[in-house]
Amino acid sequence: MEKLILNGKLIGREQASIDIEDRGYQFGDGIYEVIRVYGGRLFANEAHLRRLYSSAEKLSLDIPYTAQELTEQIEALVRGNGLDTGIVYLQFTRGAAHRKHSFPEKSETVFVAYTNELERPLHQLEHGIQAVLTEDIRWLRCDIKSLNLLGNVLAKQKAAENGCGEAVQHRGEIVTEGSSSNVFIVKNGELITHPLSNLILNGITRQVILDICEKQQLPVREETFTIRQLFDADEAFISSTTSEVMPVVQINDQKIGSGKPGAVTRKLQGYFKERMDQLTKAITTGPAE
Structure with missing residues (x-):
C-alpha cells in the first residue's frame, strides 16, 4: 500500500483527504519542494529545506516542524514506499478557512508529502x-x-x-x-x-x-x-x-x-x-x- 505524509502522519494514500477550502487549492497559498532520491537517499536535502523555510518566511507561513523532524519524516516515507530512484514532493499550505483573500485569523498549516518513482533521464x-x-x-x-x-x-x-x-x-x-x-x-x-x-x-x-x-x-x-x-x-x-x-x-x-x-x-x-x-x-x- 502506497504511503504518504499528511500533517506529520504516515498513512495510506486512500486515507488522505484535504478540505475543499484549503487555501492552497483556492489561492495557491502555499509552498513546495521536490527532493531527488538516488539509491534510497535524499540528495541535497539540507539545501532544499533551507529554501523551503526561506519561502515560508517570505509568505509568513508557519512550518510546525524543525528541519530535523522533517528530514526524519521524509526518510521514513522513502523507506515506507521502498523508493530507490525518484522524487519526494513536499507541500505546505496556509490551511483551510472561510474563503477570503487576506490571511485568515486562524488556520492550521497543512503538510503533505508523497513519493514518485522517476529514473534519471x-x-x-x-x-x-x-x-x-x-x-x-x-x-x-x-x-x-x-x-x-x-x-x-x-x-x-x-x-x-x-x-x-x-x-x-x-x-x-x-x-x-x-x-x-x-x-x-x-x-x-x-x-x-x-x-x-x-x-x-x-x-x-x-x-x-x-x-x-x-x-x-x-x-x-x-x-x-x-x-x-x-x-x-x-x-x-x-x-x-x-x-x-x-x-x-x-x-x-x-x-x-x-x-x-x-x-x-x-x-x-x-x-x-x-x-x-x-x-x-x-x-x-x-x-x-
Whole structure:
C-alpha cells in the first residue's frame, strides 16, 4: 500500500483527504519542494529545506516542524514506499478557512508529502534537448517556490506543443530561466547564469553546480545575458532537480554551438555524477547523517 505524509502522519494514500477550502487549492497559498532520491537517499536535502523555510518566511507561513523532524519524516516515507530512484514532493499550505483573500485569523498549516518513482533521464543527458523561447509572464516573486505556477505551466505547454523539452523564458531581451529550471550558457570556456534576484528561483542543482565550479576552479559569472548571447553561446544547458545538468542543443530553429552537448557541459555532468555516487556509496559505509 502506497504511503504518504499528511500533517506529520504516515498513512495510506486512500486515507488522505484535504478540505475543499484549503487555501492552497483556492489561492495557491502555499509552498513546495521536490527532493531527488538516488539509491534510497535524499540528495541535497539540507539545501532544499533551507529554501523551503526561506519561502515560508517570505509568505509568513508557519512550518510546525524543525528541519530535523522533517528530514526524519521524509526518510521514513522513502523507506515506507521502498523508493530507490525518484522524487519526494513536499507541500505546505496556509490551511483551510472561510474563503477570503487576506490571511485568515486562524488556520492550521497543512503538510503533505508523497513519493514518485522517476529514473534519471539518461537519453536526454547524453544527446541533449531542444528548447523554445517564450516571454516570461510570471509574477515578480519567482524567488519564492510557491504553488502559483500557472505561468510556468503555460510556458511548459508551449514547449510540449513544439516538441521541446523546456521553455527558456526572457523578460525583454534578458534571459531569466526555464519553466522549471535554471539556464546556463558557456562562452569561451566560461559559464554565465542569471544572478540571484526576485526574477529567478535559486535552484538547488544551480547551487550544486556553482559549488562544483568553485571547487574545480571552473570560471563562472552570475550576471544577466541576452537572447543574442544565448544564440551565440558555445554551449547551453539547464539545471534542475529532475533534469540534473541537461544539455540544450537547439533553441527554436537554431542550433547552439555545434548542436551537440559541449565539453564544459560534459565535464559538469561528470562532476555531478561524482556527487551522486558519493551519496549512494554512503549506503554501504554507514547510516544517513
